[in-house]
Amino acid sequence: MKNNTLVTEFVLSGVSSNPKLQLPLILLCTLVYLVTLLGNIMIILLIGMTPGLQTPMYFFLMNLSFVDILYSSSITPNLIVNIFSENKVISIIACAIQMFLFIDLGSTEGMMLAAMAYDRYVAICKPLNYTVIMNKVTCIALVCSVYTAGCVNSLIHTCAAFSLPFCKSNHINHFYCDINPILRLSCKDTYINEALLFVVAGLIEVGSFLCIVISYIYILFTIFRIGSSTGRSKSFSTCISHFTCVALFYCPIFSMYLRPNSAYAVDQDWVVSVFYTVIIPMLNPMIYSLRNQDVKKALVQFNVNMIRCIWV
Incomplete structure (x- = not known):
């Protein structure tokens, strides 16, 4: 320990060191980020301004879009700056803040998807009691619980990670402050941190994933008991958008984090990291806009109203 220098700042490796790729990557990331912002803001505005979308399902969707905006904003702008800049230094405080936001918003999104699955379960399996069970107080309590649990989860991991001494190196072999690359820089045993990652985050x-799976098992059994093919098709259509978002979110999450730190491999995980930090927040509003008839109708009506306002 006497021969080691304690780290006071980190250096991110970035996405690519090839100068020829800098401009295309900056343009691509900027475009994706702008589409993410516009898509999710549009979803929030549509739900907030359309009386027909004032239901629990769209209340959760509006919060999901809000989380996606913050989730993407915690990573993508810094990624764009780092691609352009030769100096990819980030202070320990800034790194800790980025890690906190990333873990907080990532876990919040997973739990928000679980809340949406529960909403679909009640709507399809208990339709007569839907308005009683999914009342305004219940919906607000669920959303507040999700935000609180995400914050507590992130606080535990961030405090545990940054209480470690960093003296091996200050080079983070990643394009943002993720927990696994940070733990690899510690000159102290990270067994407790890995245990926390498995127990708390797991x-x-x-x-959340089991809640989704159980909800969909009940939903499928209920749908298959529906005699009318039209009724089955309508029930399926209300779930397909949510199920697609769940699949896109949880597949990379499980492959990245539910494994030992010794199995971490940057070369294999780089593409996965870009997908779930940059691409998924952009895809969610597209999925709900293209697959949901109510959202499409509200979008058409919103455009008509905008044209009328401009014309007048």
Whole structure:
């Protein structure tokens, strides 16, 4: 320990060191980020301004879009700056803040998807009691619980990670401050941190995923008991958008984090990291806009109203 220098700042490796790729990557990331912002803001505005979308399902969707905006903003702008800049230094405080936001918003999104799955379960399996069960107080309580649990989860991991001494190196072999690359820089045993990652994060993510799976098992049994093919098709259509978002979110999450730190491989995980930090927040509003008839109708009506306002 006497021969080691304690780290006071980190250096991110970035996405690519090839100068020829800098401009295309900057343009691509900027375009994706702008589409993410516009798409999710549009979803929020549509739900907030359309009386027909004032239901629990769209209340959760509006919060999902809000989380996606913050989720993308915690990574993508810094990624764009780092691609352009030769100096990719980030202070320990800034790195800790980025890690906190990333873990907080990532876990919040997973739990928000679970809340949406529960909403679909009640709507399809208990339709007569839907308005009673999914009342305004219940919806607000669920959303507040999701935000609180995400914040507590992130606080535990961030405090545990940055309480470690960093003296091996200050080079993070990643394009943002993720927990696994940070732990690899510590000159102290990270067994407790890995255990926390498996227990706390695993409990939240796996628990949310199990809630989704159980909800969909009940939903499928209920749908198959519907005699009318039209009724089955209508029930399926209300779930397909949500199920697509779930699949896109949880597949990379499980492959990245529910494994030992010794199995971490940057070369294999770089593409996965870009997908779930940059691409997924852009895809969610597209999926709900293209697959949901109510959202499409509201979008058409919104455009008509905008044209009328401009014309007048």
